[in-house]
Amino acid sequence: MFEKEYDVIVVGGGHAGAEATAAAANMGSKTLLVTMNLQTIGQMSCNPAMGGIAKGQIVREIDALGGYSGIVTDRSAIQFKMLNKSKGPAMWSPRAQNDRMRFAEEWRLMLEQTPNADFYQEMVSGLWVEGNRVVGVRTSLGIDIRSKAVVLTNGTFLNGLIHIGEKQFGGGRAGERAATGITEQLVDFGFDSGRMKTGTPPRVDGRSLDYSKMTPQPGDENPEKFSYLDTPKLTKQPDCHMTRTSQLVHDLLREGFDRSPMFNGRIKSIGPRYCPSIEDKIHRFADKDSHQIFVEPEGWNTVEVYVNGFSTSLPEDVQYRALRSVAGFENVKFFRPGYAIEYDYFPPTQLKHTLETKLIENLYFAGQINGTTGYEEAASQGLMAGINAHLKINEKEPFILKRDEAYIGVLIDDLITKGTEEPYRMFTSRAEYRTLLRQDNADLRLTPRSYELGLASEERMRKMEEKEKKSQEFVDFFRKTSFDPEEINPILEKLDSATVKQADKLFKVFSRPKVTMDHMLQLETVSSFVAEKELDNEVLEQAEIQVKYSGYIEKEKQNADKLHRLEDVRIPENFDYSKLKSLSFEAREKLQAIQPVTIAQASRISGVSPADISVLLVFLGR
Structure with missing residues (x-):
């Protein structure tokens, strides 16, 4: 065979x-x-x-x-x-x-x-x-x-x-x-x-929902795409919708907690922290009286709808009663209930x-x-x-x-x-x-x-090289070309940005926070260059980021070097991480439980981010 x-x-x-x-x-x-x-x-x-x-x-x-x-x-x-x-x-x-x-x-x-x-x-x-x-x-x-x-x-x-x-x-x-x-x-x-363990929400019949009670969530006006190749761009998009749970929904869900595998011990494994079930959310965040529910269509030609934010393993009758109390779901029909899987x-x-x-x-x-x-x-x-x-x-x-x-x-x-x-x-x-x-x-x-x-195709490599070449040419253009104060000042005045008295390089004024590529394209020299070189939006975006964030990128490299040099900084014994409110909740929880001896050990704990390490370094005076 x-x-x-x-x-x-x-x-x-x-x-x-x-x-x-x-x-x-x-x-x-x-x-x-x-x-x-x-x-x-x-x-x-x-x-x-x-x-x-x-x-x-x-x-x-x-x-x-x-x-x-x-x-x-x-x-x-x-x-x-x-x-x-x-x-x-x-x-x-x-x-x-x-x-x-x-x-x-x-x-x-x-x-x-x-x-x-x-x-x-x-x-x-x-x-x-x-x-x-x-x-x-x-x-x-x-x-x-x-x-x-x-x-x-x-x-x-x-x-x-x-x-x-x-x-x-x-x-x-x-x-x-x-x-x-x-x-x-x-x-x-x-x-x-x-x-x-992980879980998934109920799937429901979109024809049974009242979208007038929900908030539309449209796609981007000018949608982009994922692939760098010539895949199709969207020309039409359906809306997703948003609604919310309520205290009544939470009370109905709590009625089933005694039959919940999460709470009665049947499920012993750990679920995803950042995609908790609805019962986990109302248990862990008891102070909140509502949670967002995103209503997502499953395709162009199906009425099936995905109820994002309502992942659950509660009994199907509890799921049904609670979901019918959500605005817009009063007459909901289930295709299939939510469930958890170990x-x-x-x-x-x-x-x-x-x-x-x-x-x-x-x-x-x-x-x-x-x-x-x-x-x-x-x-x-x-x-x-x-x-x-x-x-x-x-x-x-x-x-x-x-x-x-x-x-x-x-x-x-x-x-x-x-x-x-x-x-x-x-x-x-x-x-x-x-x-x-x-x-x-x-x-x-x-x-x-x-x-x-030998995995990326010749076409892919050619497109990348063309984008890189054009982006670099455009950045070099901004570094070499000067602006006319009389042309740039009206734009700066509208932005409440300080005007200039003498000519300088475009790169310098483009680096200002409020100045965008759209503003630069109002300048004759810039728009002419873009037209002559036939630069597309991808190149314009790439050049703008390289101009505006060059300083941040350099600073990030320096911070990474610092972090490497401080890998052996020791943390005081029995350090109380609950005092550092700037740490993420997950970092405080895990650092308190594990009590790492050094910054290096702390940085290797899953869920402790580089930002959390920076907070620790600042607190330790480093």
Whole structure:
């Protein structure tokens, strides 16, 4: 039935598995994707969206490296927003609402059109290991398939257990069975395993909702996209909507707490801190009388709606009664109730930076098996595992991204060096070099490296080089060209910015906080240069950021150097972190519990951000 020996076998067809398959196959490895259901490749198991805070940067990095997630997202997007636009560009984060069915379809079609990629639908029940090296997999039908490397991307399927109130049953997600056998075998090999949980909200019939009682949430007026290639831009966008819970909703939910698996001890594992269930929110934040609910369409041609913010594992009758008390949901009809799911994971400190396991050679883990949460985090790990599996079996140098090169580098370094005891999610605050790691320059940072690997295409490299050349030419133009005070002063007066008495370089006046590219384009010299060189919006944005934030970028490098020199600063014994209100809540909680001896130790604790370390350094007089 199969090749005599595959180069790479990928187990699982979610976001991590799909990217791992694409990467290994595109680099030239004969690759087999084995998944329990070929109809759910690239399935959006939870919310129908890609990107978000820091996650959007990851998707752009995946795209710059030659992965598929950005392309698939653009082709199936229904709404686009650039989040945090009121803040500096290091915080800008792209996010897209997607058509769930089209997203999975695009993934399936792209993979089927990828040379070197084969597919097989069945459950992998175990690994084929000889000595300390993996040599293939065994399926539930007892079929042995040989390969040089194996990438495990099992998601929530390893001994998955679904909870709805007091009911529980095995499953990897609603309607799909759990995967068994792999955890037990890996534990026998000496791996440590643990349990985590995640949850999902009810899906409802959009025809039963009263949107007039909700606040519309439109997409951006001029929507951007994720991929640096020529993928389609949105020309029409549906609205999402926002409503809120109330004290009545909270009271109705509390009536079911005695039957909640979270509170009666049935669920013992830890869930995602930054995506808590509704019952967890009203329990932890009892002082708040309402919480936001985002109403998100699941696609262009379906009436199914995702109730973002109402993740729950309460009994279905409690979910129904409480949701009917939310404004706009008075006549709601359920498609399916929310549920929680517990699953096995393996603490990622057992991996190398290539995502290869330390115990078994040529075996790679990617995605939720490593304790992460989120499509984007999973996809980036799959990409890196696929790349490194191909490089390893071809006896080439590994591909490792440093913390100052990519959010993907931060993610993997955090997992490998700090581990995680709760589902790990990426945030901009986790990256100490975030001014360098912006969403707008992911192609400039990563495409040359991917091109050297043979993964990024000639087209991708050519577009990146053209953008880099034009951006640098434009920045040089601002450095060399002078302005006429008579032309610039009327603009400065309107901005309440100090006028100038003599000519100076454009770079200097453009560096002012209130002055934007739109203002500079009012100058004849600038608009003529833009027209002559045919500069697009991407180049204009890149040049503006390089001009306006050059000082911040330099300062960030200096701060990073300082932090390295202060790694051995000791923290007083029994230090009371509760006094430092400037620390994040998570940092105070974890530092108080662990009581690190040095700043270096504190910086390696998951959830303690570089900003938190800066607060500690200031307090210690350093």
